[in-house]
Amino acid sequence: MTVDASRRDLLIAAATLTTLSLSGEAAAQVSIQPPVAPSGPKKKLGMLLFDGFELLDVFGPLEMFGMLKDRVEILMIADKAGPVKSGAGPQAVADYGFADAPKLDIVMIPGGIGTRREVNNPAFMESVKAIAQATPQVATICTGSGLLAKTGLIDGVKATSNKMAWKWATAQGAKVAWVPHARWVEDGKYISSSGISAGTDMALGLIAKLYGKDMAHWVAHRAEYRWNEDATDDPFATMNGLGG
Amino acid sequence: MTVDASRRDLLIAAATLTTLSLSGEAAAQVSIQPPVAPSGPKKKLGMLLFDGFELLDVFGPLEMFGMLKDRVEILMIADKAGPVKSGAGPQAVADYGFADAPKLDIVMIPGGIGTRREVNNPAFMESVKAIAQATPQVATICTGSGLLAKTGLIDGVKATSNKMAWKWATAQGAKVAWVPHARWVEDGKYISSSGISAGTDMALGLIAKLYGKDMAHWVAHRAEYRWNEDATDDPFATMNGLGG
Numbered sequence: 001m002t003v004d005a006s007r008r009d010l011l012i013a014a015a016t017l018t019t020l021s022l023s024g025e026a027a028a029q030v031s032i033q034p035p036v037a038p039s040g041p042k043k044k045l046g047m048l049l050f051d052g053f054e055l056l057d058v059f060g061p062l063e064m065f066g067m068l069k070d071r072v073e074i075l076m077i078a079d080k081a082g083p084v085k086s087g088a089g090p091q092a093v094a095d096y097g098f099a100d101a102p103k104l105d106i107v108m109i110p111g112g113i114g115t116r117r118e119v120n121n122p123a124f125m126e127s128v129k130a131i132a133q134a135t136p137q138v139a140t141i142c143t144g145s146g147l148l149a150k151t152g153l154i155d156g157v158k159a160t161s162n163k164m165a166w167k168w169a170t171a172q173g174a175k176v177a178w179v180p181h182a183r184w185v186e187d188g189k190y191i192s193s194s195g196i197s198a199g200t201d202m203a204l205g206l207i208a209k210l211y212g213k214d215m216a217h218w219v220a221h222r223a224e225y226r227w228n229e230d231a232t233d234d235p236f237a238t239m240n241g242l243g244g
Numbered sequence: 245m246t247v248d249a250s251r252r253d254l255l256i257a258a259a260t261l262t263t264l265s266l267s268g269e270a271a272a273q274v275s276i277q278p279p280v281a282p283s284g285p286k287k288k289l290g291m292l293l294f295d296g297f298e299l300l301d302v303f304g305p306l307e308m309f310g311m312l313k314d315r316v317e318i319l320m321i322a323d324k325a326g327p328v329k330s331g332a333g334p335q336a337v338a339d340y341g342f343a344d345a346p347k348l349d350i351v352m353i354p355g356g357i358g359t360r361r362e363v364n365n366p367a368f369m370e371s372v373k374a375i376a377q378a379t380p381q382v383a384t385i386c387t388g389s390g391l392l393a394k395t396g397l398i399d400g401v402k403a404t405s406n407k408m409a410w411k412w413a414t415a416q417g418a419k420v421a422w423v424p425h426a427r428w429v430e431d432g433k434y435i436s437s438s439g440i441s442a443g444t445d446m447a448l449g450l451i452a453k454l455y456g457k458d459m460a461h462w463v464a465h466r467a468e469y470r471w472n473e474d475a476t477d478d479p480f481a482t483m484n485g486l487g488g
Contacts, residue, residue, distance in 0.1 A: 047334070054307070055303045055306055055307045055310055056303060056304065056307035056467065058303075059299045059300060059302075059303035059304075059307075059334075060300065060303075060304070062299055062332060062334060063298070063299045063300035063332070063440065063441075065332075066299055066330070066331070066332025066333065066334075067332075069332065069333075073333070074332060074333045074334055076334050076335075083327075083337050086310070087310070088306060088307070088309075088310025088311075088313065088318060089310065089313075089317070089318045090291070090303075090306060090310075090318055090320050090336060090337070091320075091336065091337035091339075092334060092335065092336055092337070093327050093334070093335035093336070093337060095335075162468070163468060164466065164468075194468055195467070195468035196307065196466075196467045196468050196469065197307075197467050197468050197469035197470070198468050221480070221483065222408065222440075223300065223439070223440045223441050224406070224407060224408075224438055224439035224440050224441050224442050224480045225440065225441035226441075226470075226472060226479075228470060235470075236465070236468045239465065
């Protein structure tokens with residue numbers, strides 16, 4: 001590291017400390033400074049939205065990455081910019097349509113009942129394929145892996161999905177190396193989680209991969225979240241007859 | 245129960261089964277039918293939004309209540325209808341302004357960095373007070389209890405809050421019976437959770453109160469969520485020096 005780079009890191013760390021003091025849910029008892037100082041430009045994390053997305057598939061992972069505002073920018077992306085209705089009713093706002101979304105560092109594909117319609121929507125599926133091909137880190141939550149499987153991009157790749165929608169999800173890609181017993185699975189540039197809540201655990205796993213395990217624990221603590229950090233610990237597979 | 249009421253319940257249960265088959269993340273291995281049949285009109289659950297709300301404070305509880313679409317309608321409420329930006333960046337949409345929101349059965353007040361501004365916004369605080377007074381079940385998540393404390397409505401009432409923002413939250417209401425060591429606390433019509441992720445556990449506690457514990461377990465299973473169901477189990481209090 002050059003002296004200039006080192007000095008820049010110190011300045012960024014100091015700025016981070018100030019920002020967190022002003023903007024975080026900070027207090028005396030927990031370190032308000034992340035254990036790793038930011039360096040380089042912010043990563044662009046794009047979350048895909050579609051009518052009938054599952055709320056926690058989207059906002060569990062974004063809560064965790066949202067703790068890293070000093071190094072991650074979150075962008076919401078759908079077929080076009082504007083409100084998008086979740087399966088439960090509440091609407092989120094897409095900042096970009098696929099056509100005008102910037103180049104991403106990470107893309108996340110959630111699940112939800114809308115996946116059942118979108119796998120049969122060629123324009124949407126082409127957009128998902130293009131953005132997954134163009135992005136160096138691709139994450140799926142829940143039945144989002146069904147969407148990705150349908151593109152063919154994860155043929156031969158290990159992946160998992162929702163344990164209560166296993167039959168539907170795995171039918172979208174017969175050549176995917178489906179892993180039934182897993183909270184989440186990583187294989188190359190792809191990382192996929194089991195159902196709904198598992199996306200939050202996977203997100204912390206991805207934070208650990210990108211920034212180290214201390215950072216993942218720091219984020220989990222700030223969110224008062226008990227991270228299920230063993231990716232192979234999946235009681236829901238067993239509960240749904242998918243092997244122990 | 246009259247014969248008519250009993251027949252109505254059966255019809256509703258049958259309709260629920262059909263709806264869940266079509267719309268849920270359902271599969272062969274888990275019961276797609278909730279353990280308790282719906283009866284009576286849907287409950288209206290209002291979630292308050294304000295600039296700088298915390299994502300998971302809002303969408304953790306709504307994921308769990310969103311599993312009960314046959315008996316709960318979710319409404320998003322802010323000072324006015326339209327997009328509202330979270331602390332992490334992504335925007336949700338308020339369906340109603342305070343002035344035109346319908347009468348609610350349950351109101352939820354989230355936390356987030358925006359609470360620091362809103363406690364000093366008399367118009368917002370009057371709206372929070374009015375909606376909490378008019379609603380038979382009031383829930384707060386994270387620093388949302390600071391907002392409610394500031395209204396004076398929970399003077400003498402047991403409540404908890406975020407363990408990393410404890411000093412700020414408790415300073416909003418010196419007469420509140422603050423409980424430092426709790427995942428969530430119930431006292432009369434008020435229920436309050438600890439920080440961020442704790443709101444999801446509290447929501448399942450509220451579902452257990454309203455519909456029975458079997459229903460809470462059914463919802464948690466469908467969300468592949470490991471419910472921290474002991475309201476007194478709070479490692480984050482200890483980790484933040486708030487007593488064991």
